[in-house]
Amino acid sequence: DAALASVGLADFADAFPRELSGGMKMRVSLARALVTxxxxxxxxxxxxxxxxxxxxxxxxxxxxxxxSLGxxxxxxxxxxxxxxxLSQRVVVMTARPGRIQADIRIETVEPRGEAFRTSAAYSDYCRKVSAALAPSYSGQSTL
Incomplete structure (x- = not known):
């Protein structure tokens, strides 16, 4: 019950899977993981x-x-x-073999919200992560 409450599904404890939306099913999966x-x-x-x-x-x-959980x-x-x-740190992996291409710290004010998603800092970090991915999708590797 506590796990369901922590993901906002306390009112759906007796619901059948067919009665849940896709997002609710993802929350159930998260609650199942939190139980332990x-x-x-x-x-x-x-x-x-x-x-x-x-x-x-x-x-x-x-x-x-x-x-809330830490x-x-x-x-x-x-x-x-x-x-x-979502991250405080983004680790970009290469294609086969999977190796670390880049380790990028996302340093921004917490708590994050919609203002961060539309900020210049967010765009800059997205560009930086995309640039780290570029060798993998261009068929090149910097390793």
């Missing part, structure tokens, strides 16, 4: 299949949860924008 009270949450593209509005909302919810979260995403918005 892990020190580290590993999240592998949890929001990839969601529409943009739901994804933005869940990004904000995840940041709020991270602030857990380390390792979040895998292919979205430059999502990585910059």
């Amino acid at each position: 009270d892990p020190d580290i949450l590993l999240m592998d593209e949890p929001f990839a299949a969601l529409d943009e509005i739901t994804r933005f909302r869940l990004n904000n919810d995840l940041l709020a949860l991270w602030r 857990k380390t979260i390792i979040f895998v995403t292919h979205s430059v924008f999502e990585s910059v918005y």
Whole structure:
């Protein structure tokens, strides 16, 4: 019950999966992970299949949860924008073999919100992460 409440689903504890939206199902997955009270949450593209509005909302919810729980979260995403918005640190990996291409610290004022998502600093970090990705998608490697 506490885990469901922490992801905003306390009122849906008795709902069947077919009664939940895609975003709610992602919240259930997060609640299931929180039940064991892990020190580290590993999240592998949890929001990839969601529409943009739901994804933005869940990004904000995840940041709020991270602030309240103080857990380390390792979040895998292919979205430059999502990585910059959610992270204190973005680690860019190369294509095969997967190696660290860049390690970029995202230093900005907390708590983040929509003002950060539209700021010049956010755009600058997105450009920096995109530039670190460029060798991987151009077929070149700097390693």
